[in-house]
Structure formats: C-alpha cells, structure tokens
Amino acid sequence: MCVKKMFIYSIEEEIHLETLIENLKSNKELCCFWLGAGVSKIAGYPLWEELIMKLKEIFIWRGVVEPHILRLLDDPYLKFPQKMQCFKGCHKYLYIDTMKKVFEEVEYMLDKEVFKIIGKFLNQEILIITTNIDKGLQNTLNLSDDHISIIPIENCSINSKIIYLHGRIDKPESWVFAEEDYAKFYHNPPRKVRECWEKIFNNYMIFVYIGYSLTEMEIYSQFFNEDAKRKKVFWIPGISEKNKENIKNNIRYFRYVLELDFKTIPYIVEDKTSLIKLLSEIYDKAFN
Template identity: 25%
Template sequence: MNKQLEQLLVDNPEVYKALNIIALEKQEFKTMSYYTRMINKYMDSSVNGMEVFKQFVEAEIFERKIMYECEEENYRAEVLEKNCENCKQKVLEHEYEDMFMPIYHVDLSKHNENLLSDYFDADSQIVMNDLQKNIGKTIPFVGSGISKTAGLPLWLEMFKIARNSIPKDFLPYFDMEFESKDVDRIIESIKKVHPLISDDKDLKKEIIIPQVKSKVTNDALLNSVMPEILSLGSEYIITTNYDNLLEKTSRILELDYEESRSIDSFQGFESLEDSNYIFHIHGVIDKFDSMVVTNKDYENLYDSEEKKRILAGLINQHSMLFLGFSMNDAYFSNEFGKICDSNRGYCTNYYVMINGDRQKKDELLKTSNVRFINIKAEDFEIKKQYKFMCDYISGNIFIK
C-alpha cells in the first residue's frame, strides 16, 4: 500500500472515517468543494477540510482532471497549461473546474479487512453483517464496561474501594468474598466489616455515589465509546448504569439523547414518543431510592408486574445489543436470560463479549436467544474495537 495512504489511515480516526465515507459514495469525479464539505462534516470543527483534502491529493489517492468549457461544449484536460482542443488557446483562459475521483478503494478495503480479522473472529464477522441488516430495529443495551471507557469503574470493581476503609484483620475475609464475584456476597461482607456501612443506604452513599459522580471531563467522554453508541441513531438506549455520561456526551455533541428516563418514575409509553432518551432500568444516581443495587432491589424490579410490563414494552419490539457486560457477573447473566426470553420469537439479540471463550458461549446459547460478537483484545484496550464495530454495523466501513 502507498505509504502516505497508510499513514492517513492510522494517524487520525476522523481522517480514517472521512476516507471511508468518501469511498462508500459512487466512484466518480467531483469538485474539491464537494470533498471538503464532506471532510468538514466528519471531522472536528477545528479542522480545515481544504487542508486535509490537499493531503489526500498529495498522497495521490485521487485522480485529478480539469473540466473546461469552450463555446458551450465541455472538454477535459490533464493540465491547465495545455491548449484547448477547440480554440487552441490555453485551457486556463477558459472557465474551468478541478475534478477529483478517489482511487484508493482496493487499499482501503484491504486495510479494513485486516482490521476486521485482527479485532474479531470469523463467526463475529457474520454476526456483524446480520446486525448491520437489523440495525434499524436494534436498541443498545449498555453496561458498566462502556462507562469504563470514560474512566468510571466496572460494576464489580466499584465495591473494591471499600477495601480502603476495612480494618486490616478483616481484609482476607473481604478479599475472599470479593473474589467470588457474587455481588450479594460482596455487599454482605462490606456490611459486616466496613465500620461506616451497615445497610444498603450507607452502601449507596459511601461506595456507589461518590464513584459514579466522580468528575469525567468532556475530553474523556469524547474519547470514550459513548459518541459511537449515540451515533447508532437508535430511538432510545437502555442502560443498567446509574451515571448520566451518555446524556452528557449527547449534550456535547448536540445529539438528542439528553433526557434521562428511569423505571421508577415511568409515565407511560405515550410520554416517550417523539423523543430520544436514555432509559435507566436500574435507576439513576440523582435518585437514591431508584437505584437497583442489591439482590433485594433486583427482586423488587423483576417481581413487580408493573415494572415487568414496562421492561417488556421497551424490549419486545426490538433486538437488544448488549455492550459492556460481563457474563462472570451472575447478577447480569440472570437478567440477560430474562430479557432474551422476553423477546424470543420476535427478535434476536446480540451480545458483545471480550476475549470470550466458546464454552461459555455454548452454555449461554442453550438458554438464550442471542448471537455473539467476540472482540479480540489485549489488555482490554477495547475502545478502537468498539468504535470499529459501531462504524461497521452502521455501514460506515468500506469493504469491497
């Protein structure tokens, strides 16, 4: 591949995106202003589209031609200094326009195919093609792994901070319970040995709220996976997270998902029409009592006929795309099973796992109505994989 093109593809994710979008258009000659408008649309507003396009031309990934007019006929020339075919004057004496056509399709396609096989296994690619077809009726279902890409702790990691205030003698006990990955056991152990926490209310106040409310900068949000999830353009987004990072990101990007909805203050489906929103099925951080944390909260949620009806309404008509969850979390895998059962026969769900193994997948397949996308990642540096996946299923990645 052309070295300069290679550089362009890896240096800046926005340039990469713009190159894909251009390649996805019909391959024909267009004016420079057409491309600069396109680049400006997909890149940060501080970027000068014209400058970027000049880089493209320099990299020789566009073919150039000059169209000029002579006595109401159109002619084509390679250089302005040539003489006109018709009147023999110089081409530059005429009304002319520079036209460009992208010619990097083969290289870009190869680059993208390589990324696809670096980031995902072969099964996942087929599932992603299927998801791409269903994207219009798919709802992202977002867990703590997504907030983690903006710097918040994962769901179970959140309880680790309790360790700082547990007397030394009890640490081995707490560590053992924490290792179980069973949220109830972890919470019980905290209540037993943490001097400031004796009930669920303390737990929310001392452990959960300070961490979920910790300051996340705009830059961190824009560099997280949130913008890509919002850009999938779904009617609404469901989340088990208490934080409002999706709403904040939407505000920064001037998208329409500012509104938080929560299951405990639900006002009927009519109230949801004509608006995009983030639905927090485990409550929101600003409303203490809405938060589903312990097993008891969780049972209350799934035992209530009213709440089950609301959840069913959110889920039945759509495919769920589960992002940022761990199947090691018993709590979630239980909920996951319920949700996948509730839209069985109508929709298929998708679950994105990270470095998942086939055995686990097969176990889940027995009980669930779900297809898997498996991200291959080292050190859980997964932002680029998530971003690529979102672009891919939105149809914004060029592959021949």
C-alpha cells in the first residue's frame, strides 16, 4: 500500500502536504512545531480522559471526594480544566502525587519512534513547542535542561530547542491543567504563558500543529488579529470514525466563521504508525 493513502483523504489535503514540504524546504527557520496530546498518546502516555478516570479511581478509593463532586466529574459537558480543578480543589497533594505516578508507570513501556522522528526536525533547528507535560521527547533526545524552557516558571526563550508551554510533569508548580492555572498563567499578570505565545507568534511565520484537537481557544486565539493573515498554519490532526465529523466541523468553523485558513493534513488514529509515516515522508521530502 502506498504510504500516502494511509493518511491523505482528499486532493486538497495532498496539496496541503506538498505546501508544507515546500515551506520547510525554503523557510525552516521560520517554522515551529506544536505538539499536542495525540503525539504523546502514540508513544504510550495517557490522554486527558484517561487521566481523569485514573484520578477519579484513586480519589474514590482514598475517600476524599464528595458525592456532589463525583456528579460534576460524570458530567460530559464539564470541560477538562474544570474537572482537573475539582481534583485539585479536593486534595491538591493527592492530585499531584497521582499525576506523577500515572506518568511514571508508563515511562518504561514507551514506544519512542514518534519522538525520534520529531527529533530529526529539531535537528533542523525547528523550534518544538508542546502543551504536553511528559518528558518523553526530551529524554529520548537526551537533551539537558539547558536546551529547554519550562513555562510558566521560566522566561520564554525562542533559542530553546523545546518549550513546555503548559509545564512539565516533574514541576507541579508549572502545570497548566486546572481552570485556575489557565486564569493565572494566561490571563492574570505576569501572564507568562500568554507572553511566551505572543513572542513565538511574533518571531515565526509557519505554525504546524500536530496531534491537537484545537479546542483550546488560548492556543489559537492569537490568530484572530490582522497580522495572522500573513501566517501559514498547518493542522495535522488524528482522525477516527468517532471524531471525523467533529474534525470536519472544526475545519468549517476555522474557515467560514473565523476566516482562518488552517491547512489540514490528517493521520489515522487507529494506526499508530500513521503519524510516524506521515512525519517521515514530510522530513524526507523536505530535507533529504
């Protein structure tokens, strides 16, 4: 089977793929990659829904969550930051301890191939920004902390190789999970996450979002201003039977309501090699 047919769904998306490759060939220094939960999921880390289930299980077992909070956690319309706020508010230290243990449990079972291919782009001096808190990419590439920025507890340096926009697992004070974290680090002084995002936006022209659902307005709201019309945005989402209609609606929303020309290049969620093959093709055609 041709590799391309495993993740390309239309002629339009094939054109988007070729456009991204040409941009990487000619302007790689103006390009930054943004890594979402879908990337870490391929390696073996839990998605947010899985984290919530694990936290809920531990909190119930420890008897520290009230029935009315459980009802909130079972509400499908309650957003992820709100649910994390429930756990943090119930028992902050158990929340932190459980989060750390969940990530520690998977460290020795990771499939690092996706991190290795992303590392190739990093070696081309492409800045990597992640809203994931795991250290999988950094550990796979054996990067010391001298080459990274952990926002919001550090100042943003675009000379870093990796920027942890929402913190890192070993530094709970840096996490941007709960609703109060978003308020503190995006909207209230000193607004380090927002300031970092603005700095990146002002210094880069090509934005490649990988494994994102793009449901966080904080992540894409910078593209609302007029300067954003000059930016080139590529969105590489994971598509499944379950979410394909949602992805289509997101595309319609960005294109027809927000008038943002996000160029979509999907991969298949059910095939964990799909994203790796897609990124490998992009790298080989752009840099080999």
